[in-house]
Amino acid sequence: MRVASWNVNSLKVRLPQVLEWLQEKSPDVLCLQETKLTDEKFPVAELAEAGYHALYHGQPTYNGVAILSRSVPEDGRCDWPEGSDGQARLCAGTFAGTRVVNVYVPNGQSLESDKYPYKLQWLERLRALIAKELQQWPRLLLVGDFNIAPDDRDVYDPVAWGEDVLCSPPERAALSALLNLGLQDSWRHQHGDLQEWSWWDYRAAGFRRNRGLRIDLILASNALMAEVQDVVIDRNARAAERPSDHAPVLIQLQEE
């Protein structure tokens, strides 16, 4: 099974690139973040024509997540079990016994912003949810835009970036708490000390100068980690015409 994650920064704008990428890579599952579409505007028909079912959860202007898949997921979930807080950042489904949880973690904006404590609270709620999900589905992938660079190897210039948002110790501790539930950063596990980025700022020619961060992650539960064959960041998608500022990340799991 092959599962991917991609922050598309508006599915309305990026639908042609997404359809092309689906055709080229043919993943079983593609998790999207920042669709920025209300549910009635979700391109269900175009994706069905491409052979993909869609589970989606959006809102106007901001956020929005979706899971595109060859097969129909079981136990589909949109948003928190305790109810929505008005921000569409979470959805999940089960494919052949493998739970896939798709998240768009709040950005946080800056350490001074009120969005920063929201981010930390959101991550704590996610930890509690994943703890429960792991009990039901030991085979679990937690994928998405985490808006956290796990450590300094994931930052183009860690000295310049310092402990600013996306790299602050409390954010990294929140990510560690998630990993401590029994998950691994699959890309890092496969690639040792390699440095690659999944996001490059549109501003200041970030991509041309290869100034990026690795903030799009696929966390695999320990039960799944032995089946991981490959994890790749598809930098070509970022080099394409009218790109998202994020590249897709794709994990290949051994077939049964």
Added chain:
DNA sequence: ATGTCACTAGGTTAGTGA
């Protein structure tokens, strides 16, 4: 550390969020 992009509302541009 800002060389962009996408969104919306409202008035063909400015604010906002990333």
